Amino acid sequence: EPEVTQTPSHQVTQMGQEVILRCVPISNHLYFYWYRQILGQKVEFLVSFYNNEISEKSEIFDDQFSVERPDGSNFTLKIRSTKLEDSAMYFCASSAEAGGSYNEQFFGPGTRLTVL
Amino acid sequence: DAKTTQPPSMDCAEGRAANLPCNHSTISGNEYVYWYRQIHSQGPQYIIHGLKNNETNEMASLIITEDRKSSTLILPHATLRDTAVYYCIVSGSYNTDKLIFGTGTRLQVFP
Numbered sequence: 001e002p003e004v005t006q007t008p009s010h011q012v013t014q015m016g017q018e019v020i021l022r023c024v025p026i027s028n029h030l031y032f033y034w035y036r037q038i039l040g041q042k043v044e045f046l047v048s049f050y051n052n053e054i055s056e057k058s059e060i061f062d063d064q065f066s067v068e069r070p071d072g073s074n075f076t077l078k079i080r081s082t083k084l085e086d087s088a089m090y091f092c093a094s095s096a097e098a099g100g101s102y103n104e105q106f107f108g109p110g111t112r113l114t115v116l
Numbered sequence: 117d118a119k120t121t122q123p124p125s126m127d128c129a130e131g132r133a134a135n136l137p138c139n140h141s142t143i144s145g146n147e148y149v150y151w152y153r154q155i156h157s158q159g160p161q162y163i164i165h166g167l168k169n170n171e172t173n174e175m176a177s178l179i180i181t182e183d184r185k186s187s188t189l190i191l192p193h194a195t196l197r198d199t200a201v202y203y204c205i206v207s208g209s210y211n212t213d214k215l216i217f218g219t220g221t222r223l224q225v226f227p
Binding site: 004031033035037042043044045048055056058089091093095098099103104105106107108109110 | 148150165207208214218
């Protein structure tokens with residue numbers, strides 16, 4: 001069964017450093033998402049991406065964040081200068097369609113980001 | 117997006133049906149009810165969704181009241197592996213596809 005994969009599973013970084021979290025969505029999917037979950041808290045939407053551009057982003061997704069689909073398979077989340085409060089589990093998701101009755105999103109296993 | 121209300125926790129004996137309720141009294145006519153679950157710290161997993169008719173798949177059944185203000189997710193024969201946090205999410209406005217997760221219901225299945 002096709003699945004979303006994410007690398008690395010755990011990333012430790014120093015405050016102020018740049019990190020890139022990588023995701024390989026399901027191959028025929030067109031819509032891509034990043035969510036995050038701070039330990040013990042809710043899953044929060046960060047950004048959605050379609051047709052090589054951001055379609056929606058949350059207040060969390062400020063200028064320190066960016067997303068890219070550098071080739072036909074990868075989808076990345078970059079945090080330019082990490083802060084302690086960026087420590088969280090980051091989930092990538094993809095879907096074949098979007099909106100209405102087609103909002104079945106497939107989530108990856110997550111990358112645990114720890115900022116020291 | 118409409119807000120949902122779920123009980124924070126529920127218990128269920130293994131082999132019995134687990135019935136998880138959700139209130140979504142402000143749901144609008146074009147919004148769907150989606151259910152996802154999260155096992156421990158894994159990525160959320162889609163379970164089922166519906167608009168107004170009851171739905172069933174290999175994982176669960178979804179019962180939506182006629183006024184659409186509430187719904188119930190039914191796991192017909194709960195197993196220990198169904199222990200998870202279950203999220204009821206209203207989604208489907210055509211101008212957004214983000215999922216807004218609440219705190220969900222923590223279902224504990226016991227032997």
